[in-house]
Every structure is written in C-alpha cells, then in structure tokens.
Amino acid sequence: MTAPDYITSPVFADASELDAVTLEIILSGLRSVADETYIALMKSAFSTNIKERNDHSTALIDPKGRMISLCERSQPIHLSSMLGLTGALLRKYPLDAFRPGDVFISNDPYVADGSHLPDVNFSMPVFVDGKLLCFMCNIAHHADIGGMAPGSMSGGMTEIYQEGLRIPPVRLLTDYRVNEDIFDLVLLNARVPEERRGDYNAQIAACRLGERRIHELAERHGISALEQAFEQILARTYTRMTDAISQIPPGRYVFEDVMDDDGFGAMNIPIRLAVTVGDPAHEGRIQCDFEGSNPMVRGNINVPFRALQSSVVYAMRALLDPNIPSNQGMLDAIEIEAPEGSMLRAAFPAAVAGRANTCQRVIDVVLGALAPALPDKAVGAANGANTMVVFSGRDPETGKDYVYLETVGGGFGGRAAKDGKDGVQVHLINTSNLPVEAIETEYPLLVESYEFVENSGGAGMYRGGLGLRRTIRPVGHTAVFTGQGERFLNAPWGVFGGAEGGKGGFFLDSDAGRQPMDTKPGLTGVSPEQAVTVETAGAGGYGAPEQRDALAIEGDRTSGKYTADYLRAHYPQVKEA
C-alpha cells in the first residue's frame, strides 16, 4: 500500500493552489449540495422509514470513484455502499458511456458492492460543459424489497436470493426519462409498491436537485476550481486523519469478541482484530486486520466488505476526530483486511440482511482494541446489537394485513468521565423509536411497557447504560412474532475494571408465567392472552467500581435503576444496611 495519488503526485501545481478561504467557500458549496439533496429526499419520501427515521444518505462522488462530500446527517453504514455502486459503474462502463440524464439504481452486495438488499442506491452522473464532473448519489432503506418475509430483514434465510430482489447497476432513467420497463419490474418485486414508487421518486428528485446545484456551483466557481478543490479537500483530510492517527502510541493492538449465534446453530462466533499503528511501511495509515475471524455462517449476520468498511470508519472517526469529514481522504488513511469468504467479507451467496448486528459488534471490537491506547476516549462495550422485533398479522378492525418492525436500543458504555447513556441506539444505529401512539393506531397491538431494565448497566467508576424493556400484546387476534437478538448470551464487557452489563432476551409472557425464547426466534404465534417482552443488553462499565462516587451510587439507588442487592454485590464501599 502506498499513499494516495493526491498526496504523492498532486494533479495541480502549487501556483494554482486555492487558498484557505476560497477552498472553504467551495467546500461549503459542496456540503450544501449534499445537505440539500438529503433534505429533499427526506421531505418528499413516502415511507416512515425515510421521513421519520431518516434511514437515508446522500453524497457526491467524483469520476475516480472517490467520496468528495457526504451529507453529515447520513447514516454511517451507508457511507461505503454509495461508493460501492459508483465503483461498480466505473468498472462496468467506460467513462464515455455515461450521459446526462442517466440515473443508475442498484442494491446488490455482490455485483454492485451494496451492503444489504433493502438499501437501494441511486447514482447520477453530472456533466458540466459536456465533461463528467461527479456523481450525485443517494441511498435509502426501503421498508420492503421483496423476498421470503415482509420487511426483507428477517432471519431464517441462508442465501441472498431469499432476502429480496437483487438489482444490478442498471439505468432507471435515460435522458431524464424513467425507464418504465425497469421501474415496473422493480416495483412488482416489492410489497407495498405504491410506497416504493413514492420513495424511488424521492430518490430520483434528490439526484436531479443535486445536478442543478452542481451546475450552479460550476457556474460560480468554474469547473477547474471545483476539480482542484476535490483534490485539495482529499489531501487535507488525509493529512488531518494521519495526524490524528499519530496520536495513538505505535504498536499492535489485538482484541476479540463473539457474536451469540446465527440462528442456524453456529454459536459464539469470533470476531478477531489486530490494529497496527506506526508501521513505517504504511506511512502514517492505520491497519485493521480481521484475520482469524469466523468464516461465513449460514444465518444472515454476514457482512459484505463495504459494510465492514463503514463500521471501521465509524469507529475510527468517533475515537479520533468526530468532526472530520467522511470523505475519501479519511477513508484512505484506514486500511482494512478481512479474509475473503469470512463472515466479515461475505462472498456470494451468503445471506446478509442482518449485517447490522455484526457491524455493531465490529465497532465494539475496534473500540476495545484501541482502549488501552486511548484511555480517555475508550468506552465500555455497548448494547452492540440491532435488536429487531417484528409482528405481523391481520388487523381484526380493518381486515388489512400489517407488518410492524422496530429495532430497540440498549445501553451505551461507561465513559472516561461519565456514565454510559441509558436506553439509546448506539454507534452505527441512531434511528428513532416509533411513538407508542403510532404503533397502536397503525397496528392491532398494545405496548404494555417501555422502560429501562434495572441493574443492566455494568458497575464501574462510571457505570454502563441500562438496556430497554418493551412488552407488546396482540389485540383481538393472534399475531406472528419474529425477532433477532444479540448480546443475549454474551454480556457486554467493561473496560479498565468496569463490570459487564446485563444480557438481553426475548420472553413469552402469559398467565402461566414468563418463558424465555430463542435469541433469534422464528415465526411464533402470539395470542391476545400472551405478550412478548424484549429486553436489550445494557452496557459495560468504565473503571473499577471501588472508585465510583458515593453520591452517584446514591443516585443509582434513589432513581430505582439499581436494586439494593445489586449495589451491595458490586460496590464494596456500600455497607450492609
């Protein structure tokens, strides 16, 4: 590996270099394009998933396939798959094959470098004075993309074909006109096609707004200044990132954690990482090598390489420089290796819909590896999962079929100077919950509780955050429940002596009592006399419990977040009452 060419052989001579003011103004314009397309997509989409949960992202990528500007509100896991589609296009077509008015669509992890099928990528080449300047890209998580189960996210599948429609990179628009043949094909293969149509239209509109904005920018600054700015932004960000990396003491840092299971019998599946810093051959870049991680599994928790890259990049940015722009300069400073065909670099035809669980664990592993090197920034292991709850059935009042899907947050790890946050989405995931009043209005379900799980944040000088508990009961019908849980068997670890947090679990409640369910329950009938309770994992603590402040322990007691028994058992300074 060598330094990227914008470092080793700058395209533009010093004489034409843009100054720190002009560059900032152009950069602001580029950010503006990404931001405005993001807002346009959010405001015009049809589905809750985009409008309310903002499960979408936008970016500007150059004709060399390099990320130039990513909307800051983007979902971190979407970062690399936008690069993936554009990269696949650049491999598939020569540059002169692109035309103004082309809009490409794809979602496939294997032929289009996507990350899972519900994430549908759009990419539109933008021309200025007949020259290809960049691609306007966006990605949106669609609530359904076909396949065996509603929502296209369920477990129980072992190959990509079962998970939904695979879309290779194809033109959805030619000369600004929708190719209706392809649109019909794509729409027919998803549930709720009208919602899909609305969301796809929103994605197209976002591309076109981006094109207009780029034209305006080019008019103001000129194409040559923009191209120079691309190079310089990447070079400056690369240097900023390698500077940040140089704060880590040189060395090799290893860490290991396990996934609970894949739903098909593989248990305690290891993720292994060695991070190397300061190897002179790598000129300031950081290496993350996942050698020794488990091979692909049958269940859907395999991770395509682009999703692995998004996860590692998230962890590095959060640890080293939360305000650094996520452009190619930053990506190029992080080298990632994972064995082909391993769970972290899935190969065709592995199932990948549930990759977010594994991605969350990858982040815990990166943070765990670098904890000894960066004690002020380290955090205890978080909930580290993307715990999913799905209810489906027929609404007895309306006679309509429904699918309710939600992911439930958990504990955030204890930190160097404060407790971990209770009951929150962690790391890659930051999507809102659905209001209880929305759930009950739209679905024949009763949410009986939504609260913290007591004692689930690991003790420590700064304790881990608490997990969440949600109990849901079908109303007037028997619903079908499926779920995916992680950290239900292996607890989130603490750091520097902090205790581990509580594990999660699914439970079936009835008059007969509470029955534990599998970590990844398949289709399970639930009658109105029964309820499903999900508890998510808490998080690990930071530092030895002996060092916890007496007032903080008192707060743990008076808030009722911890029982007296727990406090006595974990804090030696708590005297017997």
Next chain:
Amino acid sequence: MSWTLGIDVGGTFTDLCAHNPDEGRTCYHKRPSTPHNPSQAILAGIMELCEKFGLDPMAFDRIAHGTTVATNALIENKGGRVSLIVTKGFRDLLEIGRQVRPEIYDLQKDFPMPLVPRERRFEVTERITRGGRIVTPLGAEEIARVVTEVAASKPDAVAVCLLFSHLDPSHEQALGAALKAAMPGVPVSLSSEVRPEFREYERLSTTVLNACLQPVLDAYLESLETGVRDLAGETPLGINQSSGGLITAARAREFPIRTALSGPAAGVAGAVHELKAAGEPAAISLDIGGTSSDVALIWEYQTRTVNERWVEGYPVRMPSVDIDAIGAGGGSIAWVDSDGLLKVGPQSAGAFPGPACYDRGGDLPTVSDANVILGRLSSRGLLAGDMPMRRDLAEAVVTDLAEKIGLSHIWTALGIIDIAVVNMVRGIRAISVEKGYDPRNLTLIAYGGAGPLHASAVARALSIPRVVVPPHPGILCAQGLIVADQLEHFVRPLHCALDASLPDRLMPAWAVLSAEADGWFTSQEVRTEGRVIRARLDMRYAGQNFEIPVAFDPEAPFDLGALRDAFSEAHRQTYGFDNKTAEIEVTSVQLAASGRHNAAARFGMLEAGEGGVPDPFERRDVWFDRSGAVDTPVYDRTGFQAGQEIAGPAIIEQLDTTTVLFPGDHARVTEDASLIIEIDQ
C-alpha cells in the same frame, strides 16, 4: 385611541417602542437589560421613555411584551421542581425520548437529562388505546394513591401525561382535579390541555417544560404586573407567544411554554409590517445578532407556523413562527481547522468578552473585527459614539489568524466575512429546500444589529434582487409588538379519510372550535371588526407521517374536489410532486383566531424631499473585495428624506446599525423611511 407600548427584553438590551396612531408619533428607547430580574429594566425603561419624550405612563392603552424569561430559565436550569404522572409502564419515557443520540459520531455527547428525575416520575394504572378506547379504567383508589405519593414529593408544579389523552382526556382531567384539590396553589399541567396532540413523547416533553416554567413565569409576571399597575394603572398586558400573537398574562402563566420563542416572533411581525409598507409580499427575513441569525419565510405577508421546536435540547410541540436559527452572527469567531481551512463560528464571543474591537478583553478574531478592518464598521462605533471600536485590537487578532493561513490581514478579514456570509447562505438554502421555495423570487428584509451590514452580500449570493432595510433595524422586535395580533389556535383531531363523509365529522368539530373562538374573542375584548378567523385541515397521503396544512372556507359548501386539489398543490409546493390517485387522510382541523390592533400603523413617516442624493458626512476607505480599498461616502441616515437615492459603494450609519451598499447597489429612501436596495447581480 392613544398609546400602545411594545417592550422586548433580550439578553443584553431591553427595547421599548411607544406608538400613537392618532398623533402619528413613535418613540424608541433602548437600555441595558437586568437579567436577574428583567422587570426592573422594563419598569425603569418605561419611566425613562416617558421622561425622554414627555409621555404620561397612564396614557398607555395596551402594553405588549416579548420575553425571554422562559427560555433563560431553561438555559440556566432555574425551572420549578416538577413531579410527573404517567401511564403504568412508561416511567422512563421522558428519559428514553426517541432513543437517539444528538451526534452520532460523538461518543461523549448526550441529550440533557430530563427535567424530572426518575424518583419524581409516578406511574398510574390506567390505559387508553387507539380510537380513545379505554382498556383499563382509572379507579378512585388509584387516583388517591398516586396523588398522595405526588404530594409527598413536594413539587412546585405537577405534569400529567397519559397515553392517548389527546383522544380521551378524562383520565388526565380526573387526576388534575384531584391534584388541585390535594395541593391548592400548585400549578398542574395536563398534556391534554397543553397540547392535545398525537405522539406521546413530544406531548410529554412539552407538558413537562410547561410545568417547569409555571412557577418561574408566575413569579415574573406577578412582579411585572404589579409594577406596571403601579406605574401605568390597569393597562392590559399582552405577552407575545412563540406563534406570533399576544396572549393575556393569565394565559401565559397557565401555558408559559407558549412564550419560549417570544422575541424572534415579534421581530418577524415587525418585518411583515415593514414589508407591507414597502409593498413586498414575499420575503426572507434575516435578523443577524451577535451569536446567531434568525431566518423566516414570509409569503403574501404571512409567516408560516411550525409545530415542533427544540428548546435547550428538549422537543416542544407547540405552534411557533417558523424561524430557523443559523449559528453565524457578528460575534462569531474565526479559526483555522486542523485541515488548514478558515472557519467562522459556531462559537461566538457573545456580548462578553465580545469581539476584540470592543476592548472588553476579547482576544479572538470575530466577524465584527473583520468589519472594522475593512472599514465597513466605523472605528468611531455606532453613531451615538458611546462605544468606540478599537481597530488596532481588531487588526492584531486578525493578523495572528492571517499568519496561519498565509494571507494578508485584509484578505483574511475579507475571508472571514465571505465565509460568515457563505454559512448564512448555506443555512438559508437548506431551509429553502426544506420549505420548498426559491430564494431568487423573494426579497430580503434585514434587521438586527448586524443584518443590514451583511444583507447585500447574502442577497447577492442567493441571487435575491432586492433588500429592505427598515428604519430602526435594531429595535424591530419592540416595534413588532405594537402591531402584533392577539392570536390563538384551536385544534380538534379528526383522523379520517378525505372523502364525502368528511363533513359529518368536520362540521361538529368546527362548531366546537367556533364556539371556543367566540368565547376567546369576548374574553380578550377584541372588537368585532378586528376578529379574523382562519380554518385549516391538516392532511397527508395515507401512510405518510408529516401533515400539510390546507386552508379551507368553513362557510362555503363542502367541495371534495377543491380540497383534494388544494392538498395536491400544497404537496407539490412542499415536496415537488403529488399523487392524484393516493388516499388522503385528514388528521385534524385547526382554527386560528386573531384580533387585529394597529394594523395601519406607520412608524417612520418622512417628509417628502426633493429627491436627489443626500450629502455624505465623511468618506473612508472600504474593502469590498480583493481588488483594493474603495474611497466610499458615509451617510447619516437620520437626515434622509423620502425619495432620495444612494448609489453604492456607500456606508449608511444610524444609531442601531450600519448598512453596507456594495458597488453597483442602488438604494432608495421610501416615505416610510425604509431603504430599498436593488442588488447588482
């Protein structure tokens, strides 16, 4: 009619504006605020104003007040001790919120902890679900139990928010009655009264904030009302609410959360009034202060209303004038990021220590420092001259910065301004996409101390052709209070399809709303000719989660097609497309009632002069771009006559602001004393 008094209390200054339409007189006064007890500055200000202009305090007919007391209480965490009652199983809802983090990449940053700690959040066994159906009734014993527990927690105020109370408030009402009986004098906020709206967390958060502010506003308004009564007799005191209308002090004490964004709303009302005088119905208002800029869209002389806001990290569901804040102002600090690029803001030097040129110990370069270096701001300071600007101090801090990026201090100062303008422009563009308008078709109205200083550059970058600078840009909020309508919204949920059956649901709901509005007009002593009622339906395509308001005429015969078309049009305006075949849902009906006062007020009448060009009182070198300093005439605005014209480059100074005309700009003085600047594109 005699005098109306507007009082705007900001963090630094308390502004007063008194207006008498019969005499055509308007008087202004500005004095330092007294943040520890804001009513002190108000009462002193009233006396000073009366003395200065020879007015009798007993002659005020109405007093209109915009206040930041509520916001400041939240910022300083000085709200009351609140206890909360929620549905069983949801004690943690207030703390969980929407289960998200404020900044995804920041491992250290959290939303603020809830204003009610867990030990004062009490669960009550009861349950209502969809359609307002009661699953578990609320029993008398359960009420007695929870009220006893709440009373034992010794709260200053109590909030109650139960699930689905927006559809059936009976459980909340029963608890409210029991709480008031058990704890006389302790204010109770019921979510079904504060904001009876779908989405429990936002309703809960709003209700808790309201409860938290009740003791604070109670104390403040009590002391203010007493003081005003002593000074000005029994003059009605109207409090400006965030949605831009005046409510009675009694109502503000009941619903203090409605005043959380009181001040900026008054500024926009003032801007709308000036736009009417200038004949500009469609505009962007830009209020540039020290730390931030407030931006709002005005369309056909109307502002939009937004229903959700974040106040100090807490969501508030409450109508407010749709104003967006951008983190760029005169005090914004310039710095060099770790990748070597020049950045401006969002950190601000604020009023203290302020920009380096203020000579109050500020040692970081700010936008104001750059303006002084470039000659756009006079080193004399504003015209009154009581606060000179130290150009040498500004040059010293900007030169330090210039060395880091390898540019001259002049180019760096130009860069600071350009980047601050670009930040404002980026904010305005994002907002314009979100709201669905094109800035090129609008006029810019600039106010706040630094608005007219940057308006020309902002307008140019947005391809806006025209800028309006009102006569007193620094006191526009107080002036806006004079013309503020008394306003109230009434809402009923509907949740039904837009089809022929709608009138069966709509008409009874509308009758209830109309009766409520009539009662309100009477209680507010609004005369019949000043009563205005507007009706709207909140609609969305089935499956969407955001509603679009569509106006309708409740007197006209029901016209399904027209409503569909109006919604399609609004959807196209907002989102760029519509879907003729999709099912449309009506989620609620709203009635906006307003009582008009001083609608025809004219604040800045000028003698018609002979036109021509006013005489500059000095000339100085001003930098507009990198090509060099331009010898620029400087005018005193107080001497302007209607019909005069000024060609840029020019600097126009007055007591409360400085207006910059770029080369090629062309300003005209109107008979209402506004400047209308045609921007050279």
